[in-house]
Amino acid sequence: MLAEASTKDISSVAEPENFEESKEVAKQGGNVAKVALNELESKTGKKVVTSLNSKDLILKKTRKIN
Template structure:
């Protein structure tokens, strides 16, 4: 995830995007394209305040986010966007590639991938599963 993100920010630098604000806007465009939510909406869904969104994604959310970022990097390398607006278009294209994967997985499973599950929820579920398993072992 870190490597994919670094490759993307390096590509954006190559294309003249140097401001943190540009990165934030482009990241938001990628996120909206694949998840149908802005970063702010996504953080609200997961009940996050200052926590990092990536650190609170499920495995599938993280994989799709990485796919969106990697796709954006590849499209940018081929299309060589110039200026902020062209980079926004490429960011949306990269996000849309991951959106197609998300929609297909949701169709096949019947479950929404974009979910309110966060790190606290995941840890609580793991602890509960461990306790349940310990109880079963004690009964045997």
């Protein structure tokens, strides 16, 4: 979601006029998200992206609480 929001904001400033310019804006938005992901993972020491889906994560958390 950060990639999409970043791309939208960059696009509104850069105002791309063709597909190639839009593609470059999309790459920049994706890079913002990549940098944020790497920074968060390095600060926390944990992976942000997991193979578990949200349902599995909720079950895992409730089992720890109970």
